[in-house]
Amino acid sequence: MSHGVVPDRLAEGARAGIGPVARALAAVGVSANAVTIAGGVLSIVGAGFLAAGMPQPAFLVLLIGTLADTLDGQLAKAAGGGTRLGAFLDSTVDRVADGANLGQPLLLWSALVALVASFLVPYVRAKAESLGVSASVGPAPREARIVIFLVGLAAWAVFDVEAIFVAAIFALAVLSTITFVLRVVHVGRQLSIKER
Numbered sequence: 231m232s233h234g235v236v237p238d239r240l241a242e243g244a245r246a247g248i249g250p251v252a253r254a255l256a257a258v259g260v261s262a263n264a265v266t267i268a269g270g271v272l273s274i275v276g277a278g279f280l281a282a283g284m285p286q287p288a289f290l291v292l293l294i295g296t297l298a299d300t301l302d303g304q305l306a307k308a309a310g311g312g313t314r315l316g317a318f319l320d321s322t323v324d325r326v327a328d329g330a331n332l333g334q335p336l337l338l339w340s341a342l343v344a345l346v347a348s349f350l351v352p353y354v355r356a357k358a359e360s361l362g363v364s365a366s367v368g369p370a371p372r373e374a375r376i377v378i379f380l381v382g383l384a385a386w387a388v389f390d391v392e393a394i395f396v397a398a399i400f401a402l403a404v405l406s407t408i409t410f411v412l413r414v415v416h417v418g419r420q421l422s423i424k425e426r
Contacts, residue, residue: 245304248297252304262306263316269298270323295327314361315421321357322414325350340400347406348375354413363420368409370402378402 255265272295279288302320306312312320326346351370358365370378382398385391 245300248301248304249308252301252308255301255305256308260305262302262309262312263319265298265302265305266316266319266323269295269302270326271295272298273323273327299324299327313421313425315418315425318357318361318417318421319414322350322354325353337396337399340396340403343403344375344399344406347403347410348372350410351375351406351413354410354417358413358417358420361417361421363417363424365413365417367416368412370405370409375402375406378405 272291276288276292276295279285279291302316303312306316351368352372355365378398378401382395382401385394385398
C-alpha cells in the first residue's frame with residue numbers, strides 16, 4: 231500500500247506502534263466509533279485555534295486528532311472488525327477533518343465551513359444510500375443553499391450591502407452544518423437498527 235510522500239516503513243511502523251494501544255483500549259471497552267468522533271471533534275477544535283491565530287495549541291490538538299484517526303482503524307481490528315456504522319462515521323469524520331483547517335476572518339471562515347458542509351451534505355446522503363439507508367433530512371438541501379447564497383449576493387450587488395452577503399454565507403455555514411449533523415445522526419440511527 232502506497233502512503234504517498236510518507237515512506238511506507240514509517241507509516242507501517244506508526245500503525246504497528248499504535249497496535250498495542252488499540253488492543254489495550256479495546257480491552258477496557260473503548261469503541262472505535264468513540265475514537266473516530268473524538269478525532270473529528272479535535273480537528274474542529276484545532277481549526278478553531280487556527281482561526282483564532284493560535285498555532286501552538288492548534289498543532290498539538292490537530293496532532294492528537296490525527297493520531298486518533300489512525301487509532302480508530304486499529305481499534306476496530308483489535309475489537310474483532312469494523313461495522314458499517316463505523317465505516318460510515320470514519321469516512322464522514324475524515325471529510326470534516328480534511329476541511330476544518332483553514333480560515334481567519336468571518337467571511338473566509340464562514341465560506342470555508344459553508345463549502346465543506348455543502349460537500350458533506352450530499353456526500354452523507356450518497357454514502358448512506360450506498361449502505362441501503364436514507365439521508366434526506368435537514369434544513370439546507372442544495373436548493374435552499376443556492377437561494378440563500380443568491381439572496382445574499384443580490385443584496386451586495388444591487389444595494390451594495392456586503393454585510394448581508396457575509397450574513398448569508400454565515401447562515402449557509404450554520405444551516406449546512408446543521409443539515410450535515412442531522413444526516414449523520416439519522417444515518418447512524420438507521421445503521422444501528424439494521425445491525426442489531
